[in-house]
Amino acid sequence: MNAPERRTYQVAIIGGGIVGLFTAYRLLRAGAGPVVVLERGFLSSGASGRNGGGVRQQWDSRVTVRLMREAVQDWKQFGREFGTNVWFRQGGYLFLAASPAEVTRLGQVTEAVRSEGLDGRLLEPSGVLRYAPSLSLDGILGATFLKTDGTLYPFPGVWGVYEAVRALGGEVRLGVEVTGVRAEGGRVVGLATTGGPVEAPIVVNAAGGWSGDVSRLAGLSVPNVASRHEILATEPLKPFLDPMVIRLSDGLYFSQTMRGEVVGGLSVPHPTGTRAGVPTSTTFLRTMSRSMVRLVPSLAPVGVLRAWSGYYDDTPDGFPVIGEDPRLPGFFHANGFSGHGFMLSPASSKRVAQAVLGERTDLDPALFSPGRFLDPHRSTEAEGLQPG
Amino acid sequence: MEPVLVPGPTAGRPDLRRLPPRTRSTRYHRPRAPFCGVGYCTNCLVRVNGVPNVRSCRYDAAPGDVMTVENAWPSARFDILGVFDVLFPHGIDTLRGFRRPAFAVPWYQRVVRRLAGTGAFPTPSLPPRPAPGRSMETDVLVLGAGTAGRAAVETFVAEGVRPLVLEREPVPTPIAGAECLGRTTAVFLPPPRESGPRPFELIASVSDGSAIDVRARTVVVAVGGYDASLWFAGSDRPGVVTAEGAERLHPAVRPDFSHAVVFGGGPRAFQILERFGAQTDAVVAPGSIDPDVARKASELDIPLFPRTLLLAAVGRRAVRGVRLARRGGDQPPFRLEADAVILAHRRLPHPQLFFQAGAQMEWRPGVGAYGPVVGGAGATTVPGLFAAGESAGAASPDRARESGIAAATSALAPGPGSRPTPSPPSDEHNELEGYYQELLTAGPGPGKVVICPCEDVLLGELLEATERGYRGIEVIKRYTGVGTGLCQGRYCLPDALLVLALREHRTPREVGYITQRPPVVPTPLGAFAGLPDEVEATP
Structure with a gap:
C-alpha cells in the first residue's frame, strides 16, 4: 500500500494536517513526482483534529468569500471523491450583532456575500428565532444568515485525504520531526529530520501553529504568531440547533454536531507560542459557560463533556500565506490560515499546488504572497472576521 | 415515552432511586440496564423534570419529580428503533456510508441526526440560571x-x-x-x-x-x-454489572439475580463471593484463582473455572447464560445457565x-x-x-x-523532598493481554461485541481501523469514536489499549497515553458559569 521509504523527493511537505495532506494530494494528481509528507505527531494531532468544523462563506473580503464558495462545493463532493463521509451539513451560519457598529459591519459582510452571488441575509432580531429558536435575544440588535454555510466532521476529512495520498503513491511519515532546512547556493536542497535526511528541491511549510518555527529553521523571519484557542463539547442532545451561531461581541461560536454534542469556543486567545502545550484553563471554562448560558439559558443544566485547545496560525492581516518565499527559492508557504485552514483547504491547496508547479494562481500577491510582509507599502486590506 | 411521577415522601425509600430499570443505547437501541453503580456509565440516564441525561443512580428522587426514559419510543422495554440492532448485525458504517447518491445526502443527514444524541433539549420547570458558586x-x-x-x-x-x-x-x-x-x-x-x-x-x-x-x-x-469493564459478545446486556454495580445499585434498580457468574479470581472476586455467595453459580477467571477465593467457593459449593474465556453473555433483554471456553483452545466452548455476570477481575x-x-x-x-x-x-x-x-x-x-x-x-515535612523517579520500563505483561489475544483468536460471539457502550462502537470497527493501517490510541479514538462518550472512556479505552497493543504488535505503553480531558465528570455549563470571578489569592 505504501511506497518504500526513499530519500529523494520532488516535494517534501512539512505538516500532515489537512493543509499538507490536501497539498500532497493535489500535487500527486498533477503528476508532480515523488511527494513526502512529514508529520511530527500522529494524524490529526494538530489543529486539523482540534477545530470546531465550521465552513462558512461570510467574510469581510470578497476574495475570501470567493475561495470559500469554491471550498463549499468541494466539501459537498468530498464523500464521493475521497470515500469517507465528512457529514458536511449545510445548516447555515448565524452571526449576531450586539452594537450598532457590529450591525454596520454585518451589513458590509452581507454586501460582500451577495455580490458573489450568495444568498446572505440581514435579519432583524426577531428573524433570528426562525433559525435558532433556543436563543435568548437579550441585547441582540441584528444578525446575518447564510443557509449554505455549514459544519463538518474534521477527522474523516483527514482520513480521506490521507488514504487518497497513499493510494496515489505519496508517502506520509508519521512521528518524524523536521529539525533543519538545508540550503545550498541560496536555494532549498532538503531537510534534516529525526528520521534522517530528506532530499527535495521543493519544501512546503504547512506546519500550522508551528509554521513560524519551521520558517525560522530556514533562517526566515515571518510575522506568523501561534495563538492558543480553547474549545469544549457538551454531552450529546437530540437535535435542537441547525446553524453555527456566532456572537461578534465576544467571539462566542457554537454548533451542534451530527452526534448531538454542542461544540464551541470563544475568543480568549493566549498568544503564548507553542511551548505551553495545549492545556485547558479555568478562565475559559468560566467565560465560555457564562457566555453560552447567557445566549441559550436552557443549556445551563447540560454537562460539559470535555474541553481541549489548539493553535491558530495567525498573520497580521488575517490572510493566509501562500507561495514561494522570495528570500529562499524552493521554500513554499502554505500557512498563516488564522483559524480557518481546515475549511479553506480544498480551495487553498489547489493554489499551493499551482504555485509549487510554477503555474500562475488567481491569488492577489498583495494579499497572499509571502513577500507582502516585506513591503512597507503593502495593502491595508485585512480579513478580520475571525471567530468560528 | 413512559413518564413516571415519583409518589409520596422519599425519606427512607431508597427504592425510589430505582427509575428507570431499563434504557436503550444510542446508536442501535440495544436494551440496557444500570451497569456501573458509580455514576459514570450511560445505562441509567433519565430525563428528570425536563433536564436531560440525569444519572438516576446518583439522583435522589423527590416527591413530584417527573422522570422520563430517553432515546426510546414508545418505551425502553419495547423500542421500535431496536430494529436497527437486528437489521445491522455488523453495525452501521457512518464513516464510509451514506455518501451516495448525492441527492439523498441531506435526507441521510436528517435521519442520522435525529437518531443521534441521548436526551432532548432541556425544558426545566424552573427558569434555569447559573448556579452561584x-x-x-x-x-x-x-x-x-x-x-x-x-x-x-x-x-x-x-x-x-x-x-x-x-x-x-x-x-x-x-x-x-x-x-x-x-x-x-x-x-x-x-x-x-x-x-x-x-x-x-x-x-x-x-x-x-x-x-x-x-x-x-x-x-x-x-x-x-x-471496577473495570470487559468485552465479550453481549457484554453490554442487562444483567452484566461491575462489582461496584452489584454492590451499590439497589436491588430494585439492577436486574435481580440468583445465578450469577462472577468473573475474576482475586481479592475483588473474594469480596463479591462474601456478599453474594448464595446467589452465585460459578467463578470464572482469566487466569489462576487465588487460594482464598477457591476456599470460599468450595465452602459455598460453587464450581471454579480458572483460565477460562468468557465468550458471550447469552440473552437479549437479560442475561440467560454465558458461553465459556477453557483457555488453550483445544476444547469446545460450553454454556452455563446464569442470570447475571459480575465483573470483578480488575480495578x-x-x-x-x-x-x-x-x-x-x-x-x-x-x-x-x-x-x-x-x-x-x-x-x-x-x-x-x-x-x-x-x-x-x-x-x-x-x-x-x-x-x-x-x-x-x-x-x-519541610523542604522540597526527593523527586520521584519513573520505574524502568519492564517486559511484564498484564494478565488480560494474553487473555484478549486468545479471545480474538477464538472469536467471541455470536452477536455484537460492543467495546464502547456509550457510543455503541463495535470491536470490529476497532479491528478494521488497525487493518487499514491506523495506529495509536489517539488516532483510533478519533477514527472510531471509542472513548468519546459520556463515561469519558472509562469503560472502553483501557481495554481498547490492550487490543491495539496486540494488533499493533507493541506494548500498551507504546500504543500511547490515554489523554484525559477535563472535566473529570460531565459538569453543567451553569456550574462553570456560576463560578466567582477570578480573584487573586490572599497571602
Whole structure:
C-alpha cells in the first residue's frame, strides 16, 4: 500500500494536517513526482483534529468569500471523491450583532456575500428565532444568515485525504520531526529530520501553529504568531440547533454536531507560542459557560463533556500565506490560515499546488504572497472576521 | 415515552432511586440496564423534570419529580428503533456510508441526526440560571474521604493542620478536625501556578448543580479507583454489572439475580463471593484463582473455572447464560445457565487529576493502566501534589492506610523532598493481554461485541481501523469514536489499549497515553458559569 521509504523527493511537505495532506494530494494528481509528507505527531494531532468544523462563506473580503464558495462545493463532493463521509451539513451560519457598529459591519459582510452571488441575509432580531429558536435575544440588535454555510466532521476529512495520498503513491511519515532546512547556493536542497535526511528541491511549510518555527529553521523571519484557542463539547442532545451561531461581541461560536454534542469556543486567545502545550484553563471554562448560558439559558443544566485547545496560525492581516518565499527559492508557504485552514483547504491547496508547479494562481500577491510582509507599502486590506 | 411521577415522601425509600430499570443505547437501541453503580456509565440516564441525561443512580428522587426514559419510543422495554440492532448485525458504517447518491445526502443527514444524541433539549420547570458558586482557600486539600484520604486527614489533624476534604459520595459522619464536603467531585486541577502561597486552583462540581473554586498550597489526591469493564459478545446486556454495580445499585434498580457468574479470581472476586455467595453459580477467571477465593467457593459449593474465556453473555433483554471456553483452545466452548455476570477481575485507578495537573504518568503493567509516577512517600513529579491509596498503587485497605499516612507525613515535612523517579520500563505483561489475544483468536460471539457502550462502537470497527493501517490510541479514538462518550472512556479505552497493543504488535505503553480531558465528570455549563470571578489569592 505504501511506497518504500526513499530519500529523494520532488516535494517534501512539512505538516500532515489537512493543509499538507490536501497539498500532497493535489500535487500527486498533477503528476508532480515523488511527494513526502512529514508529520511530527500522529494524524490529526494538530489543529486539523482540534477545530470546531465550521465552513462558512461570510467574510469581510470578497476574495475570501470567493475561495470559500469554491471550498463549499468541494466539501459537498468530498464523500464521493475521497470515500469517507465528512457529514458536511449545510445548516447555515448565524452571526449576531450586539452594537450598532457590529450591525454596520454585518451589513458590509452581507454586501460582500451577495455580490458573489450568495444568498446572505440581514435579519432583524426577531428573524433570528426562525433559525435558532433556543436563543435568548437579550441585547441582540441584528444578525446575518447564510443557509449554505455549514459544519463538518474534521477527522474523516483527514482520513480521506490521507488514504487518497497513499493510494496515489505519496508517502506520509508519521512521528518524524523536521529539525533543519538545508540550503545550498541560496536555494532549498532538503531537510534534516529525526528520521534522517530528506532530499527535495521543493519544501512546503504547512506546519500550522508551528509554521513560524519551521520558517525560522530556514533562517526566515515571518510575522506568523501561534495563538492558543480553547474549545469544549457538551454531552450529546437530540437535535435542537441547525446553524453555527456566532456572537461578534465576544467571539462566542457554537454548533451542534451530527452526534448531538454542542461544540464551541470563544475568543480568549493566549498568544503564548507553542511551548505551553495545549492545556485547558479555568478562565475559559468560566467565560465560555457564562457566555453560552447567557445566549441559550436552557443549556445551563447540560454537562460539559470535555474541553481541549489548539493553535491558530495567525498573520497580521488575517490572510493566509501562500507561495514561494522570495528570500529562499524552493521554500513554499502554505500557512498563516488564522483559524480557518481546515475549511479553506480544498480551495487553498489547489493554489499551493499551482504555485509549487510554477503555474500562475488567481491569488492577489498583495494579499497572499509571502513577500507582502516585506513591503512597507503593502495593502491595508485585512480579513478580520475571525471567530468560528 | 413512559413518564413516571415519583409518589409520596422519599425519606427512607431508597427504592425510589430505582427509575428507570431499563434504557436503550444510542446508536442501535440495544436494551440496557444500570451497569456501573458509580455514576459514570450511560445505562441509567433519565430525563428528570425536563433536564436531560440525569444519572438516576446518583439522583435522589423527590416527591413530584417527573422522570422520563430517553432515546426510546414508545418505551425502553419495547423500542421500535431496536430494529436497527437486528437489521445491522455488523453495525452501521457512518464513516464510509451514506455518501451516495448525492441527492439523498441531506435526507441521510436528517435521519442520522435525529437518531443521534441521548436526551432532548432541556425544558426545566424552573427558569434555569447559573448556579452561584463559591471560592474557598485552604492550606491542605484532601480529595477523597476513603480509607487513604481519612488516614491522611487524621495525620494532618494530629499535627494541628485543618484540611479541607472533598468527597464524591455523601459523607454521613463528620471527620474530626477537618472541614468535609460530601457529594462534591473534583473535576479540574490545572498545573499549579509558578508562585504564590496557594499555587493550586481546583474546580469541584457539587451535586446541587453549582461549582466551587478552591485555592490550596498542598493537594493530596486519594480518589481511589473503579471496577473495570470487559468485552465479550453481549457484554453490554442487562444483567452484566461491575462489582461496584452489584454492590451499590439497589436491588430494585439492577436486574435481580440468583445465578450469577462472577468473573475474576482475586481479592475483588473474594469480596463479591462474601456478599453474594448464595446467589452465585460459578467463578470464572482469566487466569489462576487465588487460594482464598477457591476456599470460599468450595465452602459455598460453587464450581471454579480458572483460565477460562468468557465468550458471550447469552440473552437479549437479560442475561440467560454465558458461553465459556477453557483457555488453550483445544476444547469446545460450553454454556452455563446464569442470570447475571459480575465483573470483578480488575480495578483501575482514576488518573485524571494527576494528568491534568501535569504530573508525569507511567504505565503500570500489573494493573494494566496508567498512573502517576509516585515516590515512596506519595510525592508526584508536581511539587505539592501527593498521591495516596489506589492512585499510589495501594491494593489493600492496609496499604491504602499506610499510603495516606505517608503522603500526609511527607506533605508536612519541610523542604522540597526527593523527586520521584519513573520505574524502568519492564517486559511484564498484564494478565488480560494474553487473555484478549486468545479471545480474538477464538472469536467471541455470536452477536455484537460492543467495546464502547456509550457510543455503541463495535470491536470490529476497532479491528478494521488497525487493518487499514491506523495506529495509536489517539488516532483510533478519533477514527472510531471509542472513548468519546459520556463515561469519558472509562469503560472502553483501557481495554481498547490492550487490543491495539496486540494488533499493533507493541506494548500498551507504546500504543500511547490515554489523554484525559477535563472535566473529570460531565459538569453543567451553569456550574462553570456560576463560578466567582477570578480573584487573586490572599497571602
